[in-house]
Amino acid sequence: MSILGLKESQVAPLVRAIAGDEQDRDALWDRFSRSAWTGIAEPGDRVAGTLVAVLGAREALDAVVSRENVEALHGRVGDTVTKEELGQAFERWTPRLQSRTALLALSQAARYGVRLLVPGDTAWPPGMDDLGPHAPLALWLRGNESTLATAGDSIALVGARAATGYGEHVAMEASAGLVDRGYTIVSGAAYGIDGMAHRAALASSGQTIAVLAGGVDRFYPSGHEALLTRIVDAGAVLSELPCGAAPTKWRFLQRNRLIAAMSRATVVLEAGWRSGSLNTAGHAAALGRPLGAVPGPVTSAASAGCHRLIREFDAVCVTNPDEMAELAPLTGLADRAEGALRTTIEGETVEPAGxxxxxxxxxxxxxxxxxxxxxxxxxxxxxxxxxxxxxxxxxxxxxxxxxxxxxxxxxxxxxxx
Amino acid sequence: MSILGLKESQVAPLVRAIAGDEQDRDALWDRFSRSAWTGIAEPGDRVAGTLVAVLGAREALDAVVSRENVEALHGRVGDTVTKEELGQAFERWTPRLQSRTALLALSQAARYGVRLLVPGDTAWPPGMDDLGPHAPLALWLRGNESTLATAGDSIALVGARAATGYGEHVAMEASAGLVDRGYTIVSGAAYGIDGMAHRAALASSGQTIAVLAGGVDRFYPSGHEALLTRIVDAGAVLSELPCGAAPTKWRFLQRNRLIAAMSRATVVLEAGWRSGSLNTAGHAAALGRPLGAVPGPVTSAASAGCHRLIREFDAVCVTNPDEMAELAPLTGLADRAEGALRTTIEGETVEPAGxxxxxxxxxxxxxxxxxxxxxxxxxxxxxxxxxxxxxxxxxxxxxxxxxxxxxxxxxxxxxxx
Incomplete structure (x- = not known):
């Protein structure tokens, strides 16, 4: 049995290193295949998600590696993906089918104590499943699995890199207040609001999760090396990209969908009119997750995006941790309208098309x-x-x-x- | 023919002085009766409003002066007012049935060049009629009737007396911006936001209307004597109370309903958690008028009321004059749901009961x-x-x-x- 020309003897030690010893042969190949998929398909690839969901990660990978006839494969996968989409997907995956890259990602992960999480693992954040065919195929974790177990009661605090003193103050109050109430803080480790949200959570001895747009082996932004190291120690750093993968604009946008999906609610603390955090807010809304925005002076460009969310996107105006907590009371996951959700996602909000x-x-x-x-x-x-x-x-x-x-x-x- | 023991020869010259010469005898007595009613019934008195609407101002006044049998009067008025309400109203009106007070108010008005407006007059602000039985029985005007003619395109800018520099800055921008777009600014001439709204309108050579809680012969607050004098010159100062009437807490609350009713939309610029401007906002909402609130720093207590309006009362978050203008586009009066409106008013929002x-x-x-x-x-x-x-x-x-x-x-x- 082999994949990408790799033998079990090459793959098994590495997979065991990043996922524990209790792996039967099938689970082992599934994990390896998923880890390889994270390097082959870009985040949010609906065709990859569908293929893996229907065939299993390994069989799906086999089909790509063996360049299975598209006609036949489409017969096996069904109509949620068209033949054209399958053909196009093969074209974009093929340049990345390299056993060397897959092995390198695994060995690098092993070196940094990174663990591989796949759907069904205890630590797998349940909110991810709401992304349907856009869900991550696997997650690379650096830090504590116990932190991920608290993700069921998490709130995403996001905002502009170019934060003002006001924004950072509010982020600090919000994060500390929510941590005190028992919430886990999810953010993107960027400069400005994100960094302050993580820092205040750590300072209050709370749980915090940073989701990165590149591999967890190299911290981005580099100025947050020390902060991310502390988050690894006391919380969790996550990515759907394998070690060695660089953060790109596309991956930042897709990373935002993970922040929104794994959090019960998303709060934007400060954002310019075109801030990237509006993208996170858009994902939260598309997922039917409660969305809050903190108002600020109308004279401050750094709050214009928050006011826009309140005016145009029905975000709830939240002014303190109590009001933020109201968005997602600490009582297990709220029901979500799955139907409406899927429609939005299948539409254009998250789909990487065009x-x-x-x-x-x-x-x-x-x-x-x-x-x-x-x-x-x-x-x-x-x-x-x-x-x-x-x-x-x-x-x-x-x-x-x-x-x-x-x-x-x-x-x-x-x-x- | 006489009322309150007054003869036509006593009344006619005064009424002509405050309402012009073209008064036939019926109109003259109607005007006099309405002017007397403004000193007998407190603002918003539903029983007085109903009585005057059904019987006419003079006949209604006659009925009270002659202490008409309640049973018989109720037969004439109908079921929108109960016998008990009629009886109670007689009790509260009787202590005020004094010809001296009525004449004094008229002569004081004549002295200050105050004019009396009654429903049907060209200058009568059309929005007032939406108050139904709570509408003012007459309005005392000091200033320009031409300003009132612009009230069809007016926006109320209200807010806290204890305004911050931020609030005053935003009030100034809002007022100047709306005046530039052709709106008339309505406010309450209070310190803080109100005063700044009037001032900026005057500075932009715009139309502005101040609605007072007491008689227009004495300006309140006294620190705004100069400002109100300028508004009389370039705009209009209005009240439903006769000259000599002091502003009271009740009258401030009822004055707010006039500000809301005569404006196409109401915008709260800065307000503490329990600010009186929330009362104005409540009247605007009860009348089905668009309501806007300007956000501010969540760290500022002076913006807490605005955020509360956005969170709890569905106020639109507005951040600049364009967004305020969107609340009430410059194209004549918007349709209003009369039915829903009456229900709310008949309920408890405006009714002075209990x-x-x-x-x-x-x-x-x-x-x-x-x-x-x-x-x-x-x-x-x-x-x-x-x-x-x-x-x-x-x-x-x-x-x-x-x-x-x-x-x-x-x-x-x-x-x-």
């Missing part, structure tokens, strides 16, 4: 300095070679990218997704 | 220094002698009032309604 999304990923994969060949860009972006060529053509026309020698570079001003 | 309301009025009528006899208190409060005796008894028990000699005084700490 030229705009592809372009975000290609921009992520390009460098302004070193020219990269299309195959390399495709592998980095998790897109098919054909898609990358199409996007590069469009970018060349509007000046977003340029050919240099045999490769491509991103040209300033950087395009923003 | 011990608590009576107590507010008795407290208003008491002095902490000079002892007042029950008859005097009844006349001042616009309540029957029996009601006043009941309230005083209760206040004596809880220490709110005490007998001194042949009269009563209010005892500190002052009771708050």
């Amino acid at each position: 030229m705009q999304e592809d372009r975000v990923r290609v921009v992520d994969a390009l460098s302004t300095r070193s020219a990269r060949v299309v195959d390399d860009i495709a592998a980095r972006a998790g897109l098919s070679v054909a898609t990358v060529q199409g996007v590069l053509g469009a970018m060349q026309l509007d000046g977003g990218a340029a050919e240099r020698g045999s490769g491509w570079v991103r040209t300033p001003p950087p395009a923003r997704g | 011990m608590q309301e009576d107590r507010v009025r008795v407290v208003d009528a008491l002095s902490t220094r000079s002892a007042r006899v029950v008859d005097d208190i009844a006349a001042r409060a616009g309540l029957s002698v029996a009601t006043v005796q009941g309230v005083l008894g209760a206040m004596q028990l809880d220490g709110g009032a005490a007998e001194r000699g042949s009269g009563w005084v209010r005892t500190p700490p002052p009771a708050r309604g």
Whole structure:
């Protein structure tokens, strides 16, 4: 039995190192396959999620590695995914089918004491399942499984990196107050609001979870190295990306869906009109999770996004920890309207479809300095070679990218997704 | 023909002075009767409103002066008012049936160039009619009738007297911005937000209307004497109380209903948790008028009331003049759900019924220094002698009032309604 040309003897020790000894052969191959999938499919890939859900991670991986006939595979998977989608997915996964990368991620994880969580594990955050086919295929954990067990009563506190003193003060009060009430604080470890939320939770000896957009082996942002080290000690640092994976704009946006999904409620503390935390808020709303926003001076641009959430997106105006706690009382998971939820997700809110999304990923994969060949860009972006060529053509026309020698570079001003 | 023992020769010159010469005899007596009613019934008196609506102001006044049999009067008025209510109303109106007071109010008005407006006059603000039986029986105007003609496109800007620099800044921006867009600013001429709203409107050469809780012959608060004089020059100062009437807590609360009713929308700019401007907001909501609130720092007690309106009373979060203007676009009066409105008003929101309301009025009528006899208190409060005796008894028990000699005084700490 082998996958990606790897024998059980190569895979088993590594999987045991990151997931414990009690693995029968099937579970072991399932875990290995899921860990490999986290490096093959970009976060939120609905086709990968569907394939793995229907066939199991290993059989799904086998089908891709063996380039199973799309017609036949579609017959096995059913109509939630079209033949075209399957074909396109094969194109974008193929450039990443490398046994070396999969093994490297595992050994790096083992080195840093990273654990691999898969659905069904006790520590698997139950909220993730609400993402349906967009749910992460596995999660890489650095820190305490016991912290994840508290995620059922968690509130996400998110906000702008460019926070004001007011925003940081409110984040500190919110985090400390919620921790005192027994909540776990989920955030993204960014500068500004996120960092303050984690810090105040730690200072109050509370539970806190940081969800990263890249591998948990390297901390981002680097200025939060010390903070993230403390979170590993006292809480948990999570990512759906394997060790070695760089954070990209696409992954930040998808990381936000994990923050929203694993939290009972999301509160935006300070956000500019176009802040990334509005993206997290959008995920929370799409998931039917309660959404709160903290008002601030109307004279402060850093609060404009919060007011926008209250005005346009029905966010609840919350002004203190009590009101934030009201969003998600400490009594187990609230019922959620699964039907409505799925509809929204299948729609366009989370689905990584369309030229705009592809372009975000290609921009992520390009460098302004070193020219990269299309195959390399495709592998980095998790897109098919054909898609990358199409996007590069469009970018060349509007000046977003340029050919240099045999490769491509991103040209300033950087395009923003 | 006479009323209150007054002959036409006594009344006519005064009425002509405050309402113009083109008065036939019926109109003249109607105007005089309405002016007298503003001194007999407290603002918002539903029984007076109903009586005047059904019988006309003069016939209603005649019925009270002649102490018409309640049984017979009830037959004429119909079932919207009960016999008990009629009887109680007679009790509270009787102590105020004084020709001297009515004449004094008129001559004082003539002296200050005050005009009397009655329903049907061109300058009568149309929004008032939505108050139904709680509508003012007449309005005393000091200033420009042309300003009242602009009230169809008015927005009320109200807020705390104890405003912060932030609140005053926002009030100034709001008022100037709305005036620039063509709105008339309605407010209560109080210190803090109200004063800033008027001031900024004047500074932008805009239209502004101040609604007072006492007679327009004496300006309240006295520190706004100069401001109110400027509003008289360039805008309008209104009250439903006759000249000589003092502002009382009850009248402030009822004044707020006029501000809400004559404005297309009400915006609260800054308000503490129990600010009086929440009362205005409550009237606006009861009338089905759009209600906005400006958020502020959650660390500021002066914004707590605004956040409360957004959280608990469905006020729209508004952060700039554009968003305020959206509450009431400049295109004539919006349709209002008359049915729902009446229900709310007939309920308890505006109706001055019950011990608590009576107590507010008795407290208003008491002095902490000079002892007042029950008859005097009844006349001042616009309540029957029996009601006043009941309230005083209760206040004596809880220490709110005490007998001194042949009269009563209010005892500190002052009771708050």
